Amino acid sequence: MRHTNADILPVELLFEIQKYVQGELLYIPKLKNNYRKWGDATKSKVVTSDRNNEIRAAFNGGYTIDELCRQYSLSPDSIKKIVYGKK
Helix, strand or coil: CCCCCHHHCCHHHHHHHHCCCCCCCCCCCCCHHHCCCCCCCCCHHHHHHHHHHHHHHHHHCCCCHHHHHHHHCCCHHHHHHHHHCCC
């Protein structure tokens, strides 16, 4: 979360806000249509999806849950969710 000084606001608006809050931090949330979904700002979603596809292929190729846990440093429950869950 970034910090912005209140001097960017019109003076009338600043005086109106000061009726309610003075000398405190005030959080102003984003508009709903400005939110990004997880992984949109980085390649995390693509990297995770590729990794999960590799895990599914390895499991279908004969690797055990324990072997995949060691190879990908994930818990057995995480591996099971990937291989048995919906794609």
